[in-house]
Every structure is written in C-alpha cells, then in structure tokens.
Amino acid sequence: MKTTDVLIIGTGLAGTYVALNLPTHLEITMMCHHSTNSTLAQGGIAISLDQKDSFEAHIEDTLTAGRHTNKLDAVKTLIENAPYQIQTLKKLGVEFDYDAQKKIHATLEGGHSYPRVIHAGGDQTGQSVMSLLDQKIESANNIQILKGASLLELVIHDQQAIGIVYEMNETIQVIYAKHIVMATGGLGDLYTHTTNQEGSTGEAIAIAAFAGAKCQDMRYIQFHPTAYKNKDKGYFLITEAIRGVGAYLLDAHKNRFMDPIHPLKELAPRDIVSKAIYDVIASTQEAFVYLDTRHLKTKYLKERFPNIYKTLEKDGLTLGVDLVPVTPVAHYAIGGICTDLMGRTNLMNLYACGEVASTGVHGANRLASNSLLECLVFGKNVAEHIVSSHEHISLPSITKDPLDTWKHTKTTVSNSYKIHKACVQEIMTKYVGIVRYDHQLKLAKSELIRLLSPLKKIRFDHVDHAKSYNLVSVSLMVVEDALNHESLGCHYKEIEKKGLKSCKDL
Ligand SMILES: Cc1cc2nc3c(=O)[nH]c(=O)nc-3n(C[C@H](O)[C@H](O)[C@H](O)COP(=O)(O)OP(=O)(O)OC[C@H]3O[C@@H](n4cnc5c(N)ncnc54)[C@H](O)[C@@H]3O)c2cc1C
Known part of the structure; x- marks a missing residue:
C-alpha cells in the first residue's frame, strides 16, 4: 500500500508553499499534470509597505473590488499576514525589484488606491518566485514529485479524506495520505480564450464535489481586460501594471473610453474595465481595443516590462511606439472548494488553498495581485494546521480497494x-x-x-x-x-x- 504523510495535488505557488512550510520529518508527495499558472504571474504581489499606505486601505480596496461580499476575517488574514510572508520569501532568496531609494518598488494596479504591487524580474514575478521555490523543492529529501499524474478520485472514509486515485504513465494507482491538500489552481482553460496554462480546467473541483466537499461562488470567473493575441500562440496577458504606469485604453476611433465609466478610469476594478471593453467591442464590431503606451518612454517600458516588451517585439510591436490590440479573456476562478481560514474543507484532513480554494477573500471580484498573496498566506496556514493535527491523525484500515471501480x-x-x-x-x-x-x-x-x-x-x-x-x-x-x-x-x-x-x- 502506497502511503505518504502529506499529499499535495498541485505544484504551483500554493502547493509549493505548503510543502516548504512543513517540517522535514514529514514525508511529502506532490503531483502535477501540467505547467503552473504561478510561473506566468506578471504584475506582482499586493502588500501595503509604505508608511503612507495602510492595511486598512488595502482591506477597503479589496472589499470595494469584491462589492463588500468578501469574508472580512479572510480579507484581514490575507492583508495583515502579507509582510510576514514577503519577509519569508526574501529570506528564501526571492529578489524583489528595488527603486533608486533602495526601497522595494511598488506599482499601482486596478482597484488599488495606492501603489502597493511589488514585483520581481520586472514583469516576471511568478517566474522569479517559482524558479527559486522549485529548486528548494527539488533539493528537499522528504519531498517527491509525481510529474504527469492526473487526479481521478478522492478516497473518502467516514467523512475523512484518506487517499486519491490517480493516473500516471497509463497506470491507475492509489496513494493514501494522512493529509491531502488540493492546490490545483484555476479553470480558465474551460474557455477558448484564456491567460491560463493549457490544462487549467478545474476538474479537481468536480472531483472534490463528488467526494462531498462543499464548493461555492463558481459563477465568479474573472476576465482579464488586456490579453494580446500572440501571432503564433494563444493569448498573452499584458499586466495591469502597465496601466498602473500610465497606459491608456483606446477604442477603434483611438478615443479613451474609460473616463465616463469610473473615477479610476483605466485603473477601475478589473470586472468594470473588462465589461467596458466588452461593450466597446460590441458597439464597434472590432475584435479588440488598443493599449496605448505612446506617451511613455520605450527605454523605461523595456526595463520595467522586459517580458512583455520581448513578446510584443517578436510580433513587430514596440512598447512606447505602437498601439497594442487587446481583448478580455478568461483569467481567474474566484470560487472553488470552500475552506476556513486554515484551509480546512468540510471533509476531515482535506485542505484546499490557492486559486482552487474559496475562502471568501475575493468576494464578487478579486482585487489585482491579491492571489499570489492568497497562495502564501493560506498555504502557510494549511501547513500550520497540518503540523498541529498530525499526531492525532491515523489512517483507518481499508476494507474496500478503491481500485476495484477502476479495474x-x-x-x-x-x-x-x-x-x-x-x-x-x-x-x-x-x-x-x-x-x-x-x-x-x-x-x-x-x-x-x-x-x-x-x-x-x-x-x-x-x-x-x-x-x-x-x-x-x-x-x-x-x-x-x-x-x-x-x-x-x-x-x-x-x-x-x-x-x-x-x-x-x-
Ligand atoms: C498570466 C497570468 C498572470 C497572473 N499574474 C498575477 C499577478 O501578477 N499577481 C497575482 O497575484 N496573481 C496573478 N495571477 C494569478 C495567479 O498566478 C494564480 O492565481 C496563482 O498562481 C495560482 O496558484 P496555484 O498554486 O493555486 O495554481 P497553479 O499555479 O495554477 O498550479 C496548479 C497546479 O495544480 C496541478 N493540477 C491541476 N489539476 C490537476 C489534476 N487534476 N491532477 C494533477 N495535478 C493537477 C497543475 O499541474 C499545477 O501544478 C496570474 C495568472 C495568470 C494566468
């Protein structure tokens, strides 16, 4: 019988952060079947660091974006724990970008009343964070990763999650664990056009629901307003941070259209900007609107957004010179498996964290760059709860082989x-x-x-x-x-x- 102490399904920021916050005496098995969205994250991580900013302001912005339907205790947990998690990332070796005054540089994004989105590698925050954390995982002796494994079923015994059935290398197998963490990310790939990695289909949510896990808020799918259709690939996200440094949105007649729609104009909360673009596209019959950076310096944009610059350059577009055609595409799943603040679901020993979880933190619309933070804060909480409960957990004796159904x-x-x-x-x-x-x-x-x-x-x-x-x-x-x-x-x-x-x- 294959067993492990902690089984983490997903190797994105949420799953990885849980694993790295667990003690090394626990045997950890991780699994994944496609690349993570975490590596794609561009804009950064929202955190109020500046003295002129405050937790209260970040909380208020999160609630405003979420239409005040967010769970307040989840929002407070997210925001008040941010500094500690950023310190931890720095200690682990993540190098955030600094400004000339040697302070971590922070940018404005949609819905934020203050520039508080910190970043790494310019517009490659996800890649910078994940490459470092992945190395730590690879070198940990207590962690093994099952790559190319697909979750098929949760094994439940008396309302307790005790294992999973999965497929790997064309074989269906079972593994039992004292703690199971769902960190399977979002579901943008349920749509033809998405910023997400291929494979981000949210199937794990259905699997959890079949096993009896409560799910909520599935209707809230956030569309990112500005995705660029790559000539040779799918849609490529252009971070909101570019509007944070002053880029405009123009309609087909080259007019700005956000002014009458929201006081924050192009930096209104994401759902409002996406809906406005949708309306403009519908009324002009064009397939896109334009992102205008022509009033900004190319040299600055190239340094600040190197990845976006390079990607557009391949298609013959230059930031600061050319208009960039953009359109909204499916981006982020706000709903998912219900959890409390420690990441616990209603099934014993089953946790969820990261994008697949629904703590209620985002309400009806996620505030930009709150999601990497969500992976960190709630990932750490999951790890803490696993540690505190581990001694009291034992696997029951199994009477029915879950593989019988799959034989x-x-x-x-x-x-x-x-x-x-x-x-x-x-x-x-x-x-x-x-x-x-x-x-x-x-x-x-x-x-x-x-x-x-x-x-x-x-x-x-x-x-x-x-x-x-x-x-x-x-x-x-x-x-x-x-x-x-x-x-x-x-x-x-x-x-x-x-x-x-x-x-x-x-
Ligand atoms: C292009 C882009 C840019 C973004 N920019 C930002 C940003 O700047 N700031 C911010 O805060 N957020 C950003 N986000 C959102 C953020 O990146 C995600 O919400 C976050 O990274 C999700 O992390 P995760 O660990 O929950 O999931 P992921 O990183 O997506 O990892 C999911 C993991 O689960 C595995 N998995 C899924 N289903 C199964 C299955 N059935 N069987 C086995 N394994 C499975 C996958 O293989 C993968 O390893 C961005 C998202 C995208 C797509």
Whole structure:
C-alpha cells in the first residue's frame, strides 16, 4: 500500500508553499499534470509597505473590488499576514525589484488606491518566485514529485479524506495520505480564450464535489481586460501594471473610453474595465481595443516590462511606439472548494488553498495581485494546521480497494477528452462569458447535460471518459451557480431583450 504523510495535488505557488512550510520529518508527495499558472504571474504581489499606505486601505480596496461580499476575517488574514510572508520569501532568496531609494518598488494596479504591487524580474514575478521555490523543492529529501499524474478520485472514509486515485504513465494507482491538500489552481482553460496554462480546467473541483466537499461562488470567473493575441500562440496577458504606469485604453476611433465609466478610469476594478471593453467591442464590431503606451518612454517600458516588451517585439510591436490590440479573456476562478481560514474543507484532513480554494477573500471580484498573496498566506496556514493535527491523525484500515471501480478502465490513447474539451470551451465561451443572459445560461446547461448523460454511464470505461466527466461537471457547476444568482461583480447578467430566442438573435 502506497502511503505518504502529506499529499499535495498541485505544484504551483500554493502547493509549493505548503510543502516548504512543513517540517522535514514529514514525508511529502506532490503531483502535477501540467505547467503552473504561478510561473506566468506578471504584475506582482499586493502588500501595503509604505508608511503612507495602510492595511486598512488595502482591506477597503479589496472589499470595494469584491462589492463588500468578501469574508472580512479572510480579507484581514490575507492583508495583515502579507509582510510576514514577503519577509519569508526574501529570506528564501526571492529578489524583489528595488527603486533608486533602495526601497522595494511598488506599482499601482486596478482597484488599488495606492501603489502597493511589488514585483520581481520586472514583469516576471511568478517566474522569479517559482524558479527559486522549485529548486528548494527539488533539493528537499522528504519531498517527491509525481510529474504527469492526473487526479481521478478522492478516497473518502467516514467523512475523512484518506487517499486519491490517480493516473500516471497509463497506470491507475492509489496513494493514501494522512493529509491531502488540493492546490490545483484555476479553470480558465474551460474557455477558448484564456491567460491560463493549457490544462487549467478545474476538474479537481468536480472531483472534490463528488467526494462531498462543499464548493461555492463558481459563477465568479474573472476576465482579464488586456490579453494580446500572440501571432503564433494563444493569448498573452499584458499586466495591469502597465496601466498602473500610465497606459491608456483606446477604442477603434483611438478615443479613451474609460473616463465616463469610473473615477479610476483605466485603473477601475478589473470586472468594470473588462465589461467596458466588452461593450466597446460590441458597439464597434472590432475584435479588440488598443493599449496605448505612446506617451511613455520605450527605454523605461523595456526595463520595467522586459517580458512583455520581448513578446510584443517578436510580433513587430514596440512598447512606447505602437498601439497594442487587446481583448478580455478568461483569467481567474474566484470560487472553488470552500475552506476556513486554515484551509480546512468540510471533509476531515482535506485542505484546499490557492486559486482552487474559496475562502471568501475575493468576494464578487478579486482585487489585482491579491492571489499570489492568497497562495502564501493560506498555504502557510494549511501547513500550520497540518503540523498541529498530525499526531492525532491515523489512517483507518481499508476494507474496500478503491481500485476495484477502476479495474477495467482503459488508459490507452483516445481523443475523447480532446473532443469533449473543445465542446465545453465552445459552450462556455459562447454562453458564460463577461455578459450573461439567463436564456443563454439555460442553453449552456442543457448542452452540458447532453454531454454529461452518456459519460455518466461510461466514465469508468476509459480514463479519458472519467476526465471528460469531471470537465463537463465543473462547467455545469459554473453554469448552475450563475443561473441561481443575480448579477454582482464579475458575474454580470444582462436583462433579456424581448423576443430573443437564441444567441443568434443577439
Ligand atoms: C498570466 C497570468 C498572470 C497572473 N499574474 C498575477 C499577478 O501578477 N499577481 C497575482 O497575484 N496573481 C496573478 N495571477 C494569478 C495567479 O498566478 C494564480 O492565481 C496563482 O498562481 C495560482 O496558484 P496555484 O498554486 O493555486 O495554481 P497553479 O499555479 O495554477 O498550479 C496548479 C497546479 O495544480 C496541478 N493540477 C491541476 N489539476 C490537476 C489534476 N487534476 N491532477 C494533477 N495535478 C493537477 C497543475 O499541474 C499545477 O501544478 C496570474 C495568472 C495568470 C494566468
């Protein structure tokens, strides 16, 4: 029987930070099946460091962005613990960018009343932090990583999570653990256009829900306002920090359009900017709006945003010279598996942290650059709780082999998952985007149910069917939550126009 003390599903910032905060006498197993979004993070980490700034102001901005539906104790925990976590990162060796006065440099981002987003490597904060933490994980003798492993099922015994079933190298296996941490990130890849890594489909949320874990706020999918369509790849995020240093948004007629929409103009909270761009695009029939940096110095932009500069340069665009076409795309999952402040779910010994978790910290709309911080603060809390409870946890004797259900499941190559994913992406993009209509959500629901019904019967026949089942199920969770709730924050429902029968009438 394969066992480990702590099993962490996910090797992004959340999972990695939990692992590095656990004592070395614990045996830790981590697993991942695709690259992390954490490495892609650009803008940075929000923290109030300056004397003119305050925790109160950061809390207020977080609540304003979240439409005051955030859980206040989660917000306070996030913000008040930020300095300690940043100190820890610095001690681990993360080098943040400094200004001429030798203070950590902080930038303004959307929804922030003060420049408080600190960064590393200019616009490569995620890469800078993760490359260092990954090295620490690789060199730790008590941590092993199962790369290319896909979570398939949580094994539950008497309301206690005791193990998982997973597939790796075309073999279905089981591993038992005293503590299981879900750190599986977001679900942007449920949409055709996203800033997320391929594979960020949120299937683990459906798996947790099937096991009895409570999930919430699935309707709140944040769209990032400014993604650039790479000539040879997918969408490339252009950090809000670029608007923080003065970039404008222009419509097809080269006019700024944010002025009448919000007092913070281009730096309004993200949902407001994305919706404004959506409206401009709809009214002009253009596929994008423009990010204008022509009034800013190319030399400065190149130094401050080296990665964005390089990426655009490959497509023949120069920051400070050219207008950059941008459009909103799916970016961040606010909802997920419900947890308390220690990352505990309603199932014993099952934790969740990072983007997959829903602590209530973001309310109806996440404030920019609060999510890397979320991984750190709540990741540390999860580790603390595991340590405090470890002595009292024992694995029960297992009477039923969880692999029995999977013993006839094929793992050979099939394209069923690929096809289901393409269908799901089409449905989610068409009907569950920035602006939603009840009749479209109902269409999405019926189309997803149509996909789900046959999968229900065959899901244990092939691992691809099982994964497709989870993929469609998590999409359905988003749609049902959207149908059951009124508009707020980044869940924006438009009142249906009279006479509309289908999306073709729009
Ligand atoms: C382009 C981009 C830029 C961003 N910029 C910022 C920023 O500047 N500041 C900020 O605060 N936030 C930013 N964010 C958001 C932030 O990066 C994420 O919210 C955060 O990194 C999520 O970390 P995580 O550890 O929860 O998930 P991830 O880093 O996405 O890691 C998820 C892990 O789970 C694994 N996994 C998932 N499902 C399974 C499964 N079924 N089986 C096995 N393994 C699985 C994956 O393989 C991966 O290892 C950005 C996001 C993107 C996409």
